[in-house]
Amino acid sequence: MLLYKLWRSFVKEILLLKRDIGGIVIIFVMPLLLIVTITLIQDSTFKNLEGSKIPIIFIDNDKSEVSKNIKQELETSKTFQLLTNYNEKSAQEAVFSGDYQMAIVIPENLTKDLNSNIDSKVQTIVSSFGLEGDTTAAKKSAPKAKEIHLYFDPATNAGFKNSVMNSVNKMVFEIENKKIYKAFQDQLGTTENLDENKNLISFKEITPKKGEMDVMPNSVQHNVPAWTLFAIFFIVVPLSINLVKEKSQGTSVRARISPTPYFVHILGKTFTYLIICIIQFLLMVAVGIYLFPYMDLPAFDVSGKMFQLIVVTLFSGLAAIGFGVLLGTIADTQEQSAPFGATSVVVLAAIGGIWVPVFLMPEFMQTVAKFSPMNWGLNAYYDIILRNSGIGGIAKELAFLLAFYIAMVTISIFYERKQNAV
Structure with missing residues (x-):
């Protein structure tokens, strides 16, 4: 019975997303445009410095x-x-x-x-x-x-x-x-x-080697994981908007008076958006592997690392979903959730090292960056892609991301109960 309720909650989220074309564009199209544009700009800069x-x-x-x-x-x-x-x-x-x-x-x-x-x-x-x-x-x-x-x-x-x-x-x-x-x-x-x-x-200089070839970081290895994380966390916007819509349209009231526990409602959203995160990640990887070589960019190499990268994606998705659930639970209107969600994601990206490497930041900002979930996810991606770490080597970052999700959802559940207590 519980699984059936979870399935119906999942179907409800899919139907909500189908009606939100703008949300679909934000979730899938915008990150692809960003990763292609930013990588081309950065790679062109490197080539200009090297070639001219x-x-x-x-x-x-x-x-x-x-x-x-x-x-x-x-x-x-x-x-x-x-x-x-x-x-x-x-x-x-x-x-x-x-x-x-x-x-x-x-x-x-x-x-x-x-x-x-x-x-x-x-x-x-x-x-x-x-x-x-x-x-x-x-x-x-x-x-x-x-x-x-x-x-x-x-x-x-x-x-x-x-x-x-x-x-x-x-x-x-x-x-x-x-x-x-x-x-x-x-x-x-x-x-x-x-x-x-x-x-x-x-x-x-001693560098990591793959066979007889030097393994050197390039713009693609930096941008694919960085902008994948940015895309994953941008689901905060449509997720929080949908939660606000449910409150304004009375869906949340029907959910509360139904025999289905509220956490099942949250789990339905979690599973739905985790699938979206995996699709986002696969699209980004596909662009890195298949499209970038046609644009005179290095191909994104995921050989032997795909499982670990998907694990990081799942845990990063959990952190983003938790943040979106909290924002949607606290916000009363879409005018509150949408701009605050977008701005907060940009801020988390900035302090998390998505745009500027953390080591280039002032000492105070380097300390602040350690508290950004985007920084945890980015470090985990880099450990796998550039440092050849396994799951054990990124266990700390995964634990931080999971703890962030649990904390955000727990606060949301308590806030929702307090707001609707009779």
């Missing part, structure tokens, strides 16, 4: 060894296109007006003064060891340190500025080291090959 060069102004007032080395390094970096038909004043105006992102100005006599500075220091060091050297040259005052001027567009990202300055510093540091080494060779009369003076310590 950023035009920057390069002014060489030195026209000698050091400036030529810097210019060669910039040209071979495959990142910059050097524009040289400027003087420092016109370059400053062009950059500060936003025409170009940056300009590099190499000062006059940079190579000459650097050589003199290094020779002076090497002479001093050699003389201090009692070795032969030109003591007269050692006593000469070293030239004043030179400055390479870097002009940046005020709207340029701080990360780009730091990256360029670090790259220039590294280039200058390597040039100085080679010149110092060469100066010591000349003073000490050694004949060791300069090219053999390589770094003793280097960095090697």
Whole structure:
């Protein structure tokens, strides 16, 4: 008998959704448009950074060894296109007006003064060891340190500025080291090959591998789970609206006076919207697997992970349904439930890392993000997709999502009983 009542509640929810075309569009069509649009934008951005060069102004007032080395390094970096038909004043105006992102100005006599500075220091060091050297040259005052001027567009990202300055510093540091080494060779009369003076310590990035291939995160692996979660939580809007409709049309009154317990009414909604969540997830995965490759995007790889991903989807769906039930129970009108539901989902997405990665947020917001159910679901998806975790590795996130659902439904049931107590 209880199963029959649950079935009838399920059928009632399906009929309500069939009459709500706008809700169907929100649930299925909008997330698909979002995932395609956002992924295309982000992937195009990555490809632009990788495939095309950023035009920057390069002014060489030195026209000698050091400036030529810097210019060669910039040209071979495959990142910059050097524009040289400027003087420092016109370059400053062009950059500060936003025409170009940056300009590099190499000062006059940079190579000459650097050589003199290094020779002076090497002479001093050699003389201090009692070795032969030109003591007269050692006593000469070293030239004043030179400055390479870097002009940046005020709207340029701080990360780009730091990256360029670090790259220039590294280039200058390597040039100085080679010149110092060469100066010591000349003073000490050694004949060791300069090219053999390589770094003793280097960095090697170790990444997860699938067979012989490196497993690297891409825009698709980030966007499919992120916008799937956004779609799942957006069922809060039609779910809460339907609950409000039931109150305004008297359906909830008939449900209360019927012998069917109220929790069966809630379970009917839960099963209905869980099926919707699974359909949303499968549609998103289908787009990632079959449509994205035709749009010159990486395919979404779910091999060996489908079961775990569906489990996360079910628990994330439970959390979204619980929130929608609470909102629909508390709200008195559709004008209250619809905008508040949409806004709250956007806020949960923002603090949960759907739009901006959590590690880029301020420390306070990183703490707040830990309380967002979207963040729990996103971490579970990422653990499976990017870290190859099993169900055991995401047990904590699943427990949080289930506890959130139970808490929301429990509060809703108590609130409903209190409001209708005689």
